[in-house]
Amino acid sequence: MRRSIRLGTVLAAGTLVLAACGGAGETGGGGGGKPASGANATAGVTDTSVVIGTHQPLTGPAAPGYSKISVGAKAVYSYINDAGGINGRKIDYRVEDDGYNPAKTVEVVKKLVLQDKVFAIVGGLGTPTHSKVIDYLNTEGVPDLLVSSGALMWDDPVKHPMTFGFQVDYTREGKIQGKYIKDNFGGKKVGDFFQNDDVGRDAQAGLDQFIKDQTVSRQGYDTANTDVGPQISALKSSGAEVVVCSCIPAFAALMILTAAKLGYHPQFVISSIGADPATLSGLLTQFAKQAGSTVDGNALLNGIIGTGYLPGVGMADDPWTTFFKKIHDKYIPGEAFTDTLVFGMAQAYTFAQALKLAGRDLTRQKVVDAMASGQIAGPGLIPFGFSKDSHSGYTGALVFKLDGKGKETVLRQPQVTDRGTGAVTAATGQRQTPDQVALVSG
């Protein structure tokens, strides 16, 4: 008995040693990293359709707000398909829920690539989530376009040639916020409220270039913990008169409610990822209701400063807002028309432009080349940074202020900058209207 146990152990250990001789962290040698083969160049493409996929937080901590992005995107694809598709192909958009759980993201992205055989992943959402599949997608040669996150890592054409960003990155946005605060609130005490990952880290790298000496308190939050009382109390007791919030809508709303409860009324400056007035106002009302009180969501937003790079719902006379509103009214009239919805719509539109530019004879490499061609001028207020050497999305933002009625007033016209220490300058160049782009006839 004893001996047979020992024998079994030795056998088992032997098998394992044989199974894996190389170091687990060493690259190369194994058969795992296969280069993209030519057979996959047209995966998901038929004469009449192209299959694309995305991973979105339809449930879980990031779902409030963000679950609507794919709804907006779907409406734009329906609009395009009803007008005959792109280059004769209809877009088949597959949305997988990852619940903002990185392990689930890896699973659903592999499902999209291996089982659904998607042509590309478009607008995969989140830094903690998407950072776990970026290597896989690039190894498999799957175009990974317009990532829904402002992290810097999407812009690395050498290491990740298939990956392209979409949003303005957090450092660029931090620089624009920092400069605005320095110019308009110079000498005032500033507090940071930030998400405890690269959202916060990259944003502060930008903010610190301008207002490091003004910053008196830095408070991080984790998405798993919805009690932000300690952080807001610390900001209050530090005497910060301006609070910069590098946070997602759910936590911007929690911050506003908690501050109101504590009788703390600083000037809030919220990043584009959280500064969607319609979504925020809805969340404020909902969270307050869950806590057993009623608030007027919009009134709480009065005076808040935000940054953005897309035409907001509050800019009713922008031709793109009008255009997206028309699609909204036709395809998803039941959904609230929010900036988050517009985000998904603008992203879908931008992808469709790249698809059109890639031509009828579609391959994965052609759509990547189209992205890098520098010819894509999306619905945004700011030019894209896409070129051969840069896979960076929007290169800047404008600064706006909310009133208590869901309207936005522009405080500073679109600014652009780089992700390093370059200057912040006014954006130049003429935006195209939807009619000038004329994606589909219809």
Add this chain to the structure above:
Amino acid sequence: MGADTVTKPATRTTAQARRAIPPLLLHLGAAIIALVLVVALTLATDPFTNLRIATVGYYVLALAGLAVLTGMGGQISLGHGAFLFIGAYTVGLLVIHAPSLPIWADLIAAAVAGGIAGLLTGAAAARLHGPYLAGATLALAVGLPAITQRFPDFLGGSNGLSFTVNSEPAGLAVPSTRWQAWLVWLTVLIALVLLANIARGRLGRRMRSVRDDEVAASLAGIHVGRTKIVAFLISAACGGLAGGLQAFLLGTAAPGSFTPALSLSLLAALVLGGIGSLWGALWGALALVYFQAWAEDVSDALQLPTPVANNLPLALYGVILIVITFVAPHGIQGGLRRLGALAHRTRGGNR
């Protein structure tokens, strides 16, 4: 429970024959057959199904560990996800910081790290009963992942760790998910052989007697506290190894993957599968992986409005759990065994 079912008269001869074989050889044989089946299954299916098969594998191990603790040892744990967390981060950190170590060494380290955490938890938990024990272990599941915030540079903060595990021997030309499924199941089956032997042996008997009556057990000379701690140790080592396998499979370790919801769904899956048996772990793991996927496909196919479609899988899961608890209080495995016994009796009656 598992191996100690009452033998029926009709099977006396085969049962006697089975008893003549040492349990270790019996379990090893079963494991080899299982491995052959898994390999055959992966060869017959596509790369994504291979990934699912591997996912079932590490869930089986996590649930088997929980079955030892809860079914055999009578202690409840609402915090098993914390041991998976420890295992996953152990593998992640070793792959990143000690790249020359082979994957099997990383996995052993994950099991050891999980075991140490289990030892500490067990030492504290052995004094606690019922809801107090549940509360203490739940606190572990809630609190431990937050440690990543304390050391954002080392543990990667909310983003966690991302790495590529190189394990495939050079010259072996199979899809990577197929190779991963093999390695996961090989590891899982080795661990299960050890667990099955523990269940059959002296330690298993001790655990069961402590579970059934602590006073009687201590009168019989069993050290109750020590037995409980050992149960925690074994269970947590399985959890750590399962977490390590998850990290190996997915190339990620992030706090968002180890929420309290994971710990709760593990326990629910075990109740669904059959809490006292290692077979229950298999049914539970299959339910965890496939039920969710099927429910999602169903809600997609039905074209339901988004808020309904998103919650349908969970709601269905809850309903099935309730139904199973009513129809077969010992889970799927208990139900199957009862069906088996029933079929046996009718057959015997006809003769």
